[in-house]
Amino acid sequence: MAKILKSCYCGFCSGVTLAIKKARKASAGGNIYTLGPIIHNPQVVENLRRNNIIDQSGSPAKISSGSCVLIRSHGIPLHIEKELENKNCRIVDATCPKVKKAQEIFSRLAERYGRVFIVGKKTHPEVKGIISRAPRKGIVLPGPKEAKKIPSGKKTGIIAQTTYRREVFFATVFEIIKKFDVVEMHNTICQETICRQEELKKLAKKVDVLFIVGGKNSSNTKRLFELGRELADAYHIEIPSEVLPSQLKGRENIGIATGASTPMEIVEEIEKKIQKLTKSK
Ligand code: SF4
Known part of the structure; x- marks a missing residue:
């Protein structure tokens, strides 16, 4: 097994x-x-x-x-x-409470600088909620590529969607810093998101295949999957039936990680499915 x-x-x-x-x-x-x-x-x-x-x-x-x-x-x-x-x-x-904190920081920065960058996904409900605190003062940047196109200015603020990838946030901040004299940066990525990403990096080194479990519409699970597939052979799954024998063929060490809204019951069911499939190999 x-x-x-x-x-x-x-x-x-x-x-x-x-x-x-x-x-x-x-x-x-x-x-x-x-x-x-x-x-x-x-x-x-x-x-x-x-x-x-x-x-x-x-x-x-x-x-x-x-x-x-x-x-x-x-x-x-x-x-x-x-x-x-x-x-x-x-x-x-x-x-x-961590999202509330990001909302408050955004409002403060918007008042102070008149324009604030949010590194995140424009259509994500959290980002929409943050931006609504000071309409027309927030600019969403998905990553460094978009930040490169921003015209230079004097002062600005920058925050992140709480579940965004740390590397993408820092790379975007780096581009903004080049264009403004003063940049007030608040790393609003939540610690739990960072721990999940860091733990995944360690886990990827120990396994032959990774299963990232969580909703296909879950932003933080998608970010984890993006990271996972950069490091190992990875699959984004929601339910046990998505674990296939072909994915397990020849694998000795199998890793499981989850998004922030994945129930433990599903993880246990997926574990059982993997055990069943690898037992019969
Ligand atoms: S991932 Fe969870 S703890 Fe972190 S900001 Fe989102 S809801 Fe809060």
Whole structure:
């Protein structure tokens, strides 16, 4: 049987754990709605739905007046929060404290410099929520390539999406530093994201193949997978049925790492599937 090595940082991060705890508590009193899935795992989202925690797929228009709404760990744009308040919704704020901190730093920098760079993905809910704190003052940069095109200036601020890759953030900061006299940089990448990325680098050296487990729509899992495949033979999977015998052929050491919103139950099931497949080799 092959040897399975798991990252020390498998399963939910503290922000996701907190959001689920708040959602479960609030749902004891009836239905609670989220604007998008609370975590990126279809099985768990379905289980939560059966327990009154219902995803309304990002649209506040679908929420009826007076409903209870949970703000996910990513946070939400201010104008949507206002819209929900105007509908007299009861809001349960489960924004991760680290995301809140990034929102506050962004607002402060926007006031100080009038323009702030956010290294991240423009369409990510967290980035949309951050930018909404000072509309037209935030510029999203996916990486150093885009930073090279920015015209030079005097002073600016720069932060990161909390789940972005550290190397990409620093490479982007390096390009911005070349163009401005003063750059106030805040590394807002959360420590848990950094630990997962660093642990993956160590794990990749010890294994023949890596399984990165998490939602295909989960940004932090995608970042981990990007890193994983630079270092080893890697597969991004969501569920045990995606583990195939061909991926395990001739492999002795198999690594498993997860995104921040992957439940441990799925990891255990994947472990069992790998054991079963490698036992029968
Ligand atoms: S990955 Fe970090 S910032 Fe994002 S929810 Fe988890 S703890 Fe919070």
